[in-house]
Amino acid sequence: MGVNKSIKLFASASVLLFLALSTAAIDRRTAADIDREIEKIKPAMIKIRRFMHMNPQLANREQDTVKLISSKLASLGMEVKNGIARTGVVGILRGSQQGATVAVRADIDAVMIQELADVPYKSLNPGIMHACGHDIHTAVVLGTAFVLNTLKDRIKGNIKFIFQPAEEGPPAGEEGGAALMIKEGVLENPPVGAIFGFHVWPENLGQAFIAPGTFLANSDSFRITIKGKSAHGAQPQEGVDAVVLASQTVLALQSIISRSVDPTDPALLTIGKIEGGTKSDIIAERVHLEGIVRTLSDANRKKVSRLMESVIKDTVHSFGGDYSFTFEQNIPAVYNHPEFFELMLPSLNEALADKKASQIKPQLMADDFALYSQKIPGFYFFLGVKNPRLPSMAPLHSPYFNPDERSIGIGIKIMCHLLLDALDQQSRLEKNRP
Numbered sequence: 001m002g003v004n005k006s007i008k009l010f011a012s013a014s015v016l017l018f019l020a021l022s023t024a025a026i027d028r029r030t031a032a033d034i035d036r037e038i039e040k041i042k043p044a045m046i047k048i049r050r051f052m053h054m055n056p057q058l059a060n061r062e063q064d065t066v067k068l069i070s071s072k073l074a075s076l077g078m079e080v081k082n083g084i085a086r087t088g089v090v091g092i093l094r095g096s097q098q099g100a101t102v103a104v105r106a107d108i109d110a111v112m113i114q115e116l117a118d119v120p121y122k123s124l125n126p127g128i129m130h131a132c133g134h135d136i137h138t139a140v141v142l143g144t145a146f147v148l149n150t151l152k153d154r155i156k157g158n159i160k161f162i163f164q165p166a167e168e169g170p171p172a173g174e175e176g177g178a179a180l181m182i183k184e185g186v187l188e189n190p191p192v193g194a195i196f197g198f199h200v201w202p203e204n205l206g207q208a209f210i211a212p213g214t215f216l217a218n219s220d221s222f223r224i225t226i227k228g229k230s231a232h233g234a235q236p237q238e239g240v241d242a243v244v245l246a247s248q249t250v251l252a253l254q255s256i257i258s259r260s261v262d263p264t265d266p267a268l269l270t271i272g273k274i275e276g277g278t279k280s281d282i283i284a285e286r287v288h289l290e291g292i293v294r295t296l297s298d299a300n301r302k303k304v305s306r307l308m309e310s311v312i313k314d315t316v317h318s319f320g321g322d323y324s325f326t327f328e329q330n331i332p333a334v335y336n337h338p339e340f341f342e343l344m345l346p347s348l349n350e351a352l353a354d355k356k357a358s359q360i361k362p363q364l365m366a367d368d369f370a371l372y373s374q375k376i377p378g379f380y381f382f383l384g385v386k387n388p389r390l391p392s393m394a395p396l397h398s399p400y401f402n403p404d405e406r407s408i409g410i411g412i413k414i415m416c417h418l419l420l421d422a423l424d425q426q427s428r429l430e431k432n433r434p
Contacts, residue, residue, distance in 0.1 A: 090161065
């Protein structure tokens with residue numbers, strides 16, 4: 001389903017916004033039932049989260065994780081599809097009443113980090129850890145499936161629970177993640193009209209953070225090989241030192257962001273890996289560099305890659321060296337469709353009760369959820385997971401990252417409200433359509 005068709009389905013702005021403002025998101029009875037069901041399942045969802053945390057698996061290798069997810073979905077009597085995008089799982093909850101289909105996505109892969117947090121459910125897999133909260137995401141979405149399954153007699157349409165592998169990126173030479181999920185039809189049969197996603201955030205427990213329009217950045221990567229000429233370290237004049245050229249290239253590249261990009265349109269360029277040389281007394285012939293570029297606008301995305309090659313070429317050629325440069329556009333920016341955002345915001349705030357969502361500036365992090373929201377209207381937010389009694393918590397991708405598990409119940413409540421409200425809004429729109 002193309003984005004235009006989906007937006008027509010879910011975001012006839014004036015009518016939908018009027019309906020959202022004129023009617024409570026979900027009725028009190030349903031809200032109370034959601035709260036009651038969450039209390040019943042919270043211990044089980046925390047147990048599932050801890051199992052995942054102790055047994056983290058990398059991208060496209062999440063076999064044990066998906067066995068657990070599939071078995072839990074099957075126990076609910078849901079239609080379960082396995083093997084999508086290698087290790088992806090989809091559960092379909094069909095409501096008792098006909099209607100549209102919405103989806104929620106959880107990412108399930110871990111990252112290559114050795115856990116150092118002192119917790120009883122510490123990772124048992126050396127060098128692998130759920131340091132980005134995907135275990136929390138999975139527990140929330142699975143818990144949402146459990147709760148809404150008890151309310152399917154009130155559901156006006158269908159809900160797809162998408163458990164996606166490889167959000168952190170597939171292994172070299174493999175496809176994966178949201179791109180492969182979409183390619184293999186996750187948004188079809190039945191066609192999905194809108195999709196929800198979230199990410200844990202190291203701020204106060206239960207606080208939600210949002211932004212309309214562009215929320216997260218375009219994410220691109222690059223590789224540079226600086227080619228010099230080897231010589232004895234005591235005779236540098238006989239060679240072309242690739243280490244020196246690489247050093248100057250690193251510094252020159254930083255001037256792109258500081259001097260060639262509008263500071264009101266944020267962008268960043270990070271070189272995270274440098275390899276070169278063979279021995280302390282030999283002039284290096286080659287140095288390899290790898291890094292990332294993050295931009296919030298497509299204009300900067302094109303501009304930065306163009307300027308990078310120019311800077312590399314001028315720096316290296318001026319000293320008699322050569323280079324190779326590859327720039328790969330990986331995933332686009334996460335985009336909250338403004339009309340759909342305004343429609344769903346009251347429901348998010350209702351689920352949060354007295355806290356209300358906080359609008360924040362777009363962040364230069366990235367998430368391949370963006371690929372779904374390129375196709376259909378998407379709603380994406382951050383969920384605070386910091387224990388409020390602590391002054392701070394370790395950031396995402398830290399070996400000490402330790403989210404407060406009370407966020408699981410909060411996340412389930414938010415997702416239940418959003419999904420039910422989206423389907424209910426669409427149902428009422430259809431009834432009021434001339």
